[in-house]
Amino acid sequence: MKVVIVGPGAMGCLFAGYFAKKNQHEIWILDNNARRAKKLKENGIKIETEKGSFSVKINATARAADIKAPDLLIISVKSYDTEEALKAIEPVLTKDSRVLTLQNGLGNIEMMSEIVGSDRVLGGVTSHGATLLGEGYTRHAGIGDTVIGNISGKLTVSMRPVRELFNLSGFATRLTKDVNSVIWSKLIINAGINAISALTRLRNGALIESQGTREVVSMAVTEAVRLAKRKRIKLVYEDPIAKVESVCRATASNLSSMLQDVLKKRRTEIDYINGAIVRQAKSLSILTPTNVILTDLVKSIESAYSKQV
Ligand code: PAF
Secondary structure (H helix, E strand, C coil): CEEEEECCCHHHHHHHHHHHHHCCCEEEEECCCHHHHHHHHHHCEEEEECCEEEEECCEEECCHHHCCCCCEEEECCCHHHHHHHHHHHHHHCCCCCEEEECCCCCCHHHHHHHHHCHHHEEEEEECCEEEEEECCEEEEEECCCEEEECCCCCCCCCHHHHHHHHHHCCCCEEECCCHHHHHHHHHHHHHHHHHHHHHHCCCCHHHHCCHHHHHHHHHHHHHHHHHHHHCCCCCCCCCHHHHHHHHHHHCCCCCCHHHHHHHCCCCCCHHHCHHHHHHHHHHCCCCCHHHHHHHHHHHHHHHCHHHCC
């Protein structure tokens, strides 16, 4: 398979590195930054794990036209960049190309379906944690499951090689008929972790070590679960708060993606996580005060990076 990872962030490098290490497929990174793409092509990708580190060579380019007829695209840019990234690569796709999103938050599958058609779109979630340490250099900071499905809810033959690719590269992956349920189940985890870690600057594990943050995590999660119930979305776990706490433990050393964004003074995915919960809850007249405060505070940080002491 020709596999293209769009975006060399923490997760993009993680996937590209493990896929390339397995050395069974042609792996590319598409990066909109030409200088960085050149560097990735020259130096490859380095992955640090608890058991040591490894480096692998990778194909990288900033020009979508260099990549002809990919079998699989994995969109690993921030949710607010999905549309632009996909429009850039759409001309080189074939009718058989599949486009997968494992991004955080709501709205990515829908956006991608509008651009390339829902038949070509796969969606899902991953609970692996990764921290970007430098360009092409990522720390694998937490293990979790990866689940893949599509909007139609039908398990298709074209999904099998995708599952194989992930499983053989060390990412335990299963297919689902209810992708909306897994995306909401992950959304609730991100709603409980990301904004609170970005505001407190605590690693995931530390969020549940103090009573204060633990309570705010629980309040944000409880509100999001109330919304999911009203929308009749079935979550994949029985006890959402216990699940979020277990993800905090499994990714204890990780800096959540939102904390990484705030530390780099970048735009965050708040609008797609807690902000999306607030918007949807409002349209159903459900109160989500904790998620409102988390959204407002993260957006205030984002809009005032230059004024921070
Ligand atoms: O966004 C993130 O950081 C990740 O989705 C997760 C699972 C919360 C781990 O940090």
